[in-house]
Amino acid sequence: MSFSAAAPSDDEVNAARLDPARLQAVCDTGLLDTPAEESFDRLTRLAARLLEVPAAFVSLVDAGRDFYKSAIGFGEPLASERQLQGRTFCHYALL
Numbered sequence: 001m002s003f004s005a006a007a008p009s010d011d012e013v014n015a016a017r018l019d020p021a022r023l024q025a026v027c028d029t030g031l032l033d034t035p036a037e038e039s040f041d042r043l044t045r046l047a048a049r050l051l052e053v054p055a056a057f058v059s060l061v062d063a064g065r066d067f068y069k070s071a072i073g074f075g076e077p078l079a080s081e082r083q084l085q086g087r088t089f090c091h092y093a094l095l
Contacts, residue, residue, distance in 0.1 A: 008095050013087070016094040018063055026060050032067050036082070040070035048072050059090050066090045 016022070026032065040058055048056040055073030059066045065085045071078055078084065 008092065012095060013091050017061060017091055022094070023063055026062055029060065031060055031069050032062060034069070036070065041072065044070040044072045061088075061090050061094060 044056045044058055048054070053073075055071070057071040057074070058069045059071075060069060061067075065083050066088050068078065068082045068084075071082065
């Protein structure tokens with residue numbers, strides 16, 4: 001048995017990404033553009049270890065980018081810039 005679902009359209013992804021209530025909730029966390037914190041890094045390392053994966057992250061998606069509050073196992077430029085612009089996997093996770 002196989003599962004096949006149609007990929008979401010650009011309009012669906014953009015609607016989720018730009019949803020005003022979601023954007024307000026992201027802003028309300030107060031986490032955007034904050035420094036790395038060991039407590040988040042500990043959880044990210046734990047997730048990578050438990051899932052037996054080489055990399056893990058905690059991201060917040062605002063209207064124009066993904067901000068990585070914590071990222072383990074990624075190289076540059078993500079390791080130091082802590083953000084990506086453009087379409088990412090995180091946009092699909094919003095759906």
